[in-house]
Amino acid sequence: MICDKKTSTMGSPVPMRFYAAAVIAAVAISFIGYNYMPNDNDTNLTKYKASIRDKLPEEMTDEELENLDPFQFLPPESEIKAAEMEQRKLMEFIGNEKKSISEMTRIIRDDLNTKDGKCKAPSGKFISEQCAHIEEKAYREIAGVNLFFITTECSDSLKNGKPWVIFLHGAKFSSQNWIDINFLRMTAKMGFNNIALDLPGYGKTGSGGNPVPDSDFIEAVVAHFQLDKYIVVTPSMSGKYGMPLLKKNKKDVAAFVAVAPVNTDMIDNAQSITTPTLVIVGENDKQLGTTSIEHLSKLKSPKVVKVKEAGHPCYLDQPKVFMREFFEFLLCDVKY
Known part of the structure; x- marks a missing residue:
């Protein structure tokens, strides 16, 4: 009882x-x-x-x-x-399972393939392969800094004519943010192997050592990993590393993606820069978003995109829209 x-x-x-x-x-x-x-x-x-x-x-x-x-x-x-x-908002587009990543990648691929054969999107077989795992999370001594990085690979992208993508980050973020929205794996499944960095003094990378000037840091990373061709994605604070690279108009930079970065005012040779550039900002970003468009729209042939209902980190506010614009730029607009 x-x-x-x-x-x-x-x-x-x-x-x-x-x-x-x-x-x-x-x-x-x-x-x-x-x-x-x-x-x-x-x-x-x-x-x-x-x-x-x-x-x-x-x-x-x-x-x-x-x-x-x-x-x-x-x-x-x-x-x-x-x-x-x-x-x-995140989960309706991005899944945590490999199958979901493949499905979402295929959705974008099929959408891009309707553009009259202009885009060079990967085959369905390639997307379905069980690849695009986080291949390595490690530290390397680069330019006097014990640099934390993440690489994600699907194949030998250079054989497909596609360069590596280098992902940078803003002051409040790190390489982990790109993992959180599964962007690294989706980029690899689109045929672009990639490296995401924790910049000096951020994330898991310490601030000690005697690093090269900020303006030369990405080139030191490129030399270390022996990348012949590469694309740089530079949001917010990371512009102090990325914008000098754009200004140099280097031939090994296959494309440049500016996500409302700082230091856009340093570009005083805009009309001489031939690097294909995507300028993508949140429509509600009235500070760095506005100045990015003001300065970078003067480039020779930039592609400028405003992401609706998004603030400064537009890739986090509207990941679906950001990914669609990002991959259209890389697969349809840039010639490798």
């Missing part, structure tokens, strides 16, 4: 069903919170889980249990909606 009452340490009988309700509520709330929040590193999720532990004490009076409102432990509705929307 199951008793339905329990005596608390205060001496007053507490109906067992209230304890059961409290436990069930805690588990349910924890589950709801976990699914609403994007990831375990999210600050709101961390605070939220802590609040559940703190607000369900071991000893509760009858009155406290009677008045227990399980929804008091949820984050504000605005936070829930924002987190849910962000998660849905």
